[in-house]
Amino acid sequence: MSRLNNYNEWYLDIVEKAQLSDKRYPIKGMNVWMPYGWKIMTFIDRYIREKLDATNHCEVSFPLLIPETEFKKEKDHIKGFDSEVYWVTHAGLDELDVKLVIRPTSETAMYPIFSLWIRSHQDLPLKIYQIVNTFRYETKQTRPFIRMREIHFFESHTCHDTEKDAQKQIEEDLEIVKDIANKLCIPYCLLKRTDWDKFPGAYYTVGIDTVMPNHKVLQIGSVHHYRTNFSEPYNIMYEDENGEHKYVHQTTYGMSERLLGVVISVHGDDKGLCLPPLIAPFEVVIIPIFGKNNKKEISEATVKIKNELEMANIRTKLDNRNDRPGSKYYDWEIKGVPLRLELGARDIDNNVVTFVRRDNGERGTINASSLIPEIKSILADITRSMNDKAWKFHNDAIFDLKTTSDIPKDEEDSKLMVYRFGWCGCPECGHKFEDDNNIKILGTPYFSESYDGECIICGKKTKTSAYAARTM
Amino acid sequence: MSRLNNYNEWYLDIVEKAQLSDKRYPIKGMNVWMPYGWKIMTFIDRYIREKLDATNHCEVSFPLLIPETEFKKEKDHIKGFDSEVYWVTHAGLDELDVKLVIRPTSETAMYPIFSLWIRSHQDLPLKIYQIVNTFRYETKQTRPFIRMREIHFFESHTCHDTEKDAQKQIEEDLEIVKDIANKLCIPYCLLKRTDWDKFPGAYYTVGIDTVMPNHKVLQIGSVHHYRTNFSEPYNIMYEDENGEHKYVHQTTYGMSERLLGVVISVHGDDKGLCLPPLIAPFEVVIIPIFGKNNKKEISEATVKIKNELEMANIRTKLDNRNDRPGSKYYDWEIKGVPLRLELGARDIDNNVVTFVRRDNGERGTINASSLIPEIKSILADITRSMNDKAWKFHNDAIFDLKTTSDIPKDEEDSKLMVYRFGWCGCPECGHKFEDDNNIKILGTPYFSESYDGECIICGKKTKTSAYAARTM
Numbered sequence: 001m002s003r004l005n006n007y008n009e010w011y012l013d014i015v016e017k018a019q020l021s022d023k024r025y026p027i028k029g030m031n032v033w034m035p036y037g038w039k040i041m042t043f044i045d046r047y048i049r050e051k052l053d054a055t056n057h058c059e060v061s062f063p064l065l066i067p068e069t070e071f072k073k074e075k076d077h078i079k080g081f082d083s084e085v086y087w088v089t090h091a092g093l094d095e096l097d098v099k100l101v102i103r104p105t106s107e108t109a110m111y112p113i114f115s116l117w118i119r120s121h122q123d124l125p126l127k128i129y130q131i132v133n134t135f136r137y138e139t140k141q142t143r144p145f146i147r148m149r150e151i152h153f154f155e156s157h158t159c160h161d162t163e164k165d166a167q168k169q170i171e172e173d174l175e176i177v178k179d180i181a182n183k184l185c186i187p188y189c190l191l192k193r194t195d196w197d198k199f200p201g202a203y204y205t206v207g208i209d210t211v212m213p214n215h216k217v218l219q220i221g222s223v224h225h226y227r228t229n230f231s232e233p234y235n236i237m238y239e240d241e242n243g244e245h246k247y248v249h250q251t252t253y254g255m256s257e258r259l260l261g262v263v264i265s266v267h268g269d270d271k272g273l274c275l276p277p278l279i280a281p282f283e284v285v286i287i288p289i290f291g292k293n294n295k296k297e298i299s300e301a302t303v304k305i306k307n308e309l310e311m312a313n314i315r316t317k318l319d320n321r322n323d324r325p326g327s328k329y330y331d332w333e334i335k336g337v338p339l340r341l342e343l344g345a346r347d348i349d350n351n352v353v354t355f356v357r358r359d360n361g362e363r364g365t366i367n368a369s370s371l372i373p374e375i376k377s378i379l380a381d382i383t384r385s386m387n388d389k390a391w392k393f394h395n396d397a398i399f400d401l402k403t404t405s406d407i408p409k410d411e412e413d414s415k416l417m418v419y420r421f422g423w424c425g426c427p428e429c430g431h432k433f434e435d436d437n438n439i440k441i442l443g444t445p446y447f448s449e450s451y452d453g454e455c456i457i458c459g460k461k462t463k464t465s466a467y468a469a470r471t472m
Numbered sequence: 473m474s475r476l477n478n479y480n481e482w483y484l485d486i487v488e489k490a491q492l493s494d495k496r497y498p499i500k501g502m503n504v505w506m507p508y509g510w511k512i513m514t515f516i517d518r519y520i521r522e523k524l525d526a527t528n529h530c531e532v533s534f535p536l537l538i539p540e541t542e543f544k545k546e547k548d549h550i551k552g553f554d555s556e557v558y559w560v561t562h563a564g565l566d567e568l569d570v571k572l573v574i575r576p577t578s579e580t581a582m583y584p585i586f587s588l589w590i591r592s593h594q595d596l597p598l599k600i601y602q603i604v605n606t607f608r609y610e611t612k613q614t615r616p617f618i619r620m621r622e623i624h625f626f627e628s629h630t631c632h633d634t635e636k637d638a639q640k641q642i643e644e645d646l647e648i649v650k651d652i653a654n655k656l657c658i659p660y661c662l663l664k665r666t667d668w669d670k671f672p673g674a675y676y677t678v679g680i681d682t683v684m685p686n687h688k689v690l691q692i693g694s695v696h697h698y699r700t701n702f703s704e705p706y707n708i709m710y711e712d713e714n715g716e717h718k719y720v721h722q723t724t725y726g727m728s729e730r731l732l733g734v735v736i737s738v739h740g741d742d743k744g745l746c747l748p749p750l751i752a753p754f755e756v757v758i759i760p761i762f763g764k765n766n767k768k769e770i771s772e773a774t775v776k777i778k779n780e781l782e783m784a785n786i787r788t789k790l791d792n793r794n795d796r797p798g799s800k801y802y803d804w805e806i807k808g809v810p811l812r813l814e815l816g817a818r819d820i821d822n823n824v825v826t827f828v829r830r831d832n833g834e835r836g837t838i839n840a841s842s843l844i845p846e847i848k849s850i851l852a853d854i855t856r857s858m859n860d861k862a863w864k865f866h867n868d869a870i871f872d873l874k875t876t877s878d879i880p881k882d883e884e885d886s887k888l889m890v891y892r893f894g895w896c897g898c899p900e901c902g903h904k905f906e907d908d909n910n911i912k913i914l915g916t917p918y919f920s921e922s923y924d925g926e927c928i929i930c931g932k933k934t935k936t937s938a939y940a941a942r943t944m
Binding site for chain 2: 022024025026027030031032033034035038039042058059060061062063064065067069070082083084085086087088089090091092093094100102109112113116117128133135137139150152
C-alpha cells in the first residue's frame with residue numbers, strides 16, 4: 001500500500017497492521033485502543049503532563065456530565081455545539097429532570113466552579129488542565145485518531161486578572177506547542193482563524209495546522225483567548241487590590257489524539273509506522289542472528305545488551321521468538337521501532353553491534369564498548385532527521401498563490417497545495433475566496449510573516465498573508 | 473471535629489479542608505477532583521499500573537458507551553445493573569436508533585471484541601486492564617470517593633484456556649491486592665461472597681473488605697471468577713491443540729477511588745490527613761524557622777536540603793511562605809505530609825535537622841551528614857507503623873460471636889463490630905441470620921481459617937466461619 005498515492009487506504013491499513021486501534025467496536029467512531037496504540041498515546045500524554053506541570057498548571061479532573069442548564073449559559077458556545085453533543089436523558093428507570101450533556105469540551109463544566117474558586121487577585125492566575133475523553137457526534141466520515149466520536153485529549157484552562165496576562169499565557173501555550181511538535185517531529189503553522197471560524201465563544205482562536213500526505217490540512221490543536229466572554233455569563237470575578245470586582249480574562253489550549261494520527265501519517269512509509277524516539281514503546285529492538293552452534297552464545301550476548309540498554313533507560317525489546325530474522329524485521333518495521341540492533345557471530349568476533357535506522361534505512365556498526373553513548377546519539381539524530389524531512393515536505397506543500405486560477409477545481413487533484421496569498425482582511429473578500437474556490441481560509445500567521453502584495457480578491461495593497469487549504 | 477466520635481462529619485470536613493475534591497459541582501455524586509486529591513489518586517494509579525504491567529497485563533482503553541443490544545446479552549448481568557445505568561438516547565438533534573449505556577463496568581464493551589481477538593490457545597491467556605471512570609446512578613446517599621455516581625477505577629479482565637488457569641489468575645490478583653494494601657497501609661479481609669451477593673454474572677466473587685472508623689465495613693475492591701458465564705453469550709472461543717473449539721474461562725479484578733476514601737478514613741486523625749509515603753504528593757515538607765538576622769542563611773540551607781532530597785527522588789516541598797511556622801505546621805498536617813523537617817539556627821549550629829513524624833507525632837533530630845539514608849529509613853518506618861496501627865484497629869474490630877443476642881439492635885450503637893461466627897453454609901441459615909439481625913453476611917474467608925464450632929443459626933457442627941457487619 002503506498003502512502004503518497006493512496007494515503008487514505010494506507011492509513012487505515014497501518015492502523016490495523018500496527019495494532020494501534022480496533023475499529024470493529026459496535027459504535028461507529030468509537031474504537032478500541034489496543035495495547036500498542038495506547039502505549040504510544042500514554043507516552044504523548046506523559047510528555048504533555050511534564051510540560052504543563054513545568055509551567056505551573058495543576059492537573060484536575062472534572063465530571064464527564066454537564067447539566068443542560070449550565071451548558072446553555074454562553075449563547076455562541078451552545079450554538080456551536082448544539083448539533084454535536086450526546087444527551088443523557090434517563091438514569092436507571094427514571095427520566096432525568098435536567099438532561100445531561102456528555103462533555104464536548106469542559107468550559108461549561110469548569111466555569112461554574114471557577115466562580116467559586118476565585119475570590120481575589122491572589123487566586124490568579126488560575127492554571128489547570130485535565131487529560132480526559134471528550135465526545136462529539138460527528139456526522140462526517142470517521143477515521144481513527146483523526147475524526148472520532150470519542151476523543152482522547154487534554155484541555156488547559158486559565159484565568160487572569162488582565163487581558164495582557166491572558167495574552168502572555170497564549171504565548172506560553174504556543175511555546176509548549178512548538179516543543180511538543182519538535183519532540184514528535186511534527187511541522188505546523190500557527191494561524192489566527194478567521195472571525196467566522198473561531199471557537200464558539202472565543203475572542204480569537206489560533207489553530208495549529210499541519211499538512212498531511214494528501215496535502216490536506218489537519219488541525220492538531222488550538223489555543224483560544226476568551227477575554228471575558230465566558231467569565232461574564234458564568235460570573236467569574238475577582239476583587240482587585242483596590243477592592244473593585246472585575247471579570248477574569250480566560251484562555252484555553254488543547255490538543256488531541258490527532259497528534260498520533262499525524263505521527264502515523266507524516267512519518268510512516270510503505271513498510272509501516274516510523275515513531276519518534278520520545279513516544280516509541282520500544283526505542284530499540286534487538287534481533288539475535290543465530291548461526292550453527294552459537295545459539296547460546298548469541299542469546300547471552302543479546303540479553304547482556306538488553307540489560308545494558310535498560311540500565312541506561314533506553315526502552316528495549318529483545319525479540320527472541322523462534323522465527324526467521326527477516327520476519328522479525330518486517331514486524332518491527334510495521335511497529336515503527338526507531339532503531340534495530342542485530343547481533344550475529346561476525347558482530348561478536350568484531351566486537352560490534354550492527355544497527356539499522358527505521359527512519360532512513362541506514363545500516364552500520366557500533367563499537368560494543370561505546371554502545372550507550374552511540375545509541376543515544378543515533379536516537380537524537382533520528383529525531384533531528386525526522387524533523388528535517390517532515391518540515392521539508394510541509395514547506396514544499398505551501399504554494400505562493402498569485403491568482404486563484406492556479407487552484408485546481410477538482411478536490412482529488414494531486415496538484416492540490418496549501419496556498420499562501422495576500423488578503424486585505426475583510427470578510428467579504430474572505431467569503432468570496434472560499435466560495436469561489438471551494439477551499440477554506442485557515443487564517444493569518446499568528447507570528448507575523450513579512451509580506452507585501454495585493455489582496456487576491458479585491459487587489460488592495462496588503463501586508464497580510466492568509467493561508468488556505470482543503471482540510472481533512 | 474473528632475474522627476472516632478463523629479466519623480461522618482469528620483470525613484466530609486477533611487475532604488474539604490485538605491482540598492481533595494469539591495462537592496459543589498451541580499450534579500449530586502459527581503465531584504470535582506481538585507489538584508491535591510487528584511495527585512494522590514494518580515500516585516495510586518501509578519502503583520497499580522506498575523503492578524499490573526509487572527504481571528503481564530496490557531493497558532488498553534475501551535469506549536465509554538455500550539450499545540443496549542450488547543449490554544443485554546448476559547441476563548444476570550443486565551438484571552444486576554438495570555436500575556443503575558445512565559442512558560444516552562439522543563445525539564445532536566437525532567434520537568438514536570439503539571440506545572447507549574454509559575459503562576457501569578466494561579464486560580459488555582470488551583467481550584464482543586475479545587471474541588474477535590481470541591482465535592487459538594496461543595492467544596491465551598489474554599490479560600488486559602484499563603484505568604477509567606465508570607458510572608452508576610446511586611440512589612443511596614453519596615459520599616466523596618466512597619459512594620459516587622462517577623467513579624474512578626481500574627478493571628482488569630483475563631481469558632484463560634482452563635478453569636484451573638483462571639483460578640491461578642485469581643490468586644495472582646489477590647497477591648496484588650495484598651501488595652497494594654500493604655503500600656497504602658490498609659488492612660483487609662478477603663471474603664468469598666455469598667451466592668446471593670456475588671457480582672451479577674459471576675461464578676464466584678471475592679470481596680476485599682476493610683473496617684472503617686465507625687466499625688462499618690467498606691468493599692474496596694473485588695475479584696471475580698466468571699467461568700464461561702460470559703464467554704458463552706459473547707461467544708469467546710478458542711481452538712485448542714487438538715482443533716476443538718472451547719469457551720474461554722474469564723476473571724476480572726477491580727479497585728476504585730474508594731482506596732483513597734479508606735486512606736483518609738483509616739489513617740486520618742483530628743488534625744487532618746495522614747498519607748502513606750508511597751502516595752503522598754510530598755513525602756517531606758521543610759519549614760524554615762527564621763530568627764533575627766539569619767533569614768538568608770536559613771533560606772539557603774533549606775534550599776540546599778530540598779535539592780539534596782529531590783536528587784534522591786524524595787518528593788519535597790519547601791514552604792517559604794511569609795507566615796508563622798505554627799500556621800505552616802497546621803496546613804501541612806491537614807494535608808497529611810508524612811514527614812516535616814524544621815531548620816532553625818540551633819539546628820544549623822548542631823549540624824542537625826529537626827524532624828516531626830505525622831503518623832505518631834514523634835520529634836527528633838537527624839544528623840545533617842546522613843540526611844538521605846535516615847529520611848528513607850524514617851519513611852519506611854512510617855509505612856510499617858501505619859500498617860501496624862491500622863491492622864490492630866481492624867483486628868480489634870472483629871468480634872467472635874457466640875450468640876446473635878450479642879449484636880446490638882440499634883444501627884448507631886457504638887458497640888457495633890464485625891462479627892465472626894460459625895455458619896453451616898446453607899442459604900436458609902444465611903438469610904435467617906441477615907434478616908433477624910439486620911446485618912449483612914460479607915462471606916467466608918477465601919483463604920481458609922482454622923475454625924471449629926457450630927452454625928450460629930441451626931447449631932450444626934461446622935469448620936467454616938462467616939463474617940458479617942453493617943456496610944457503608
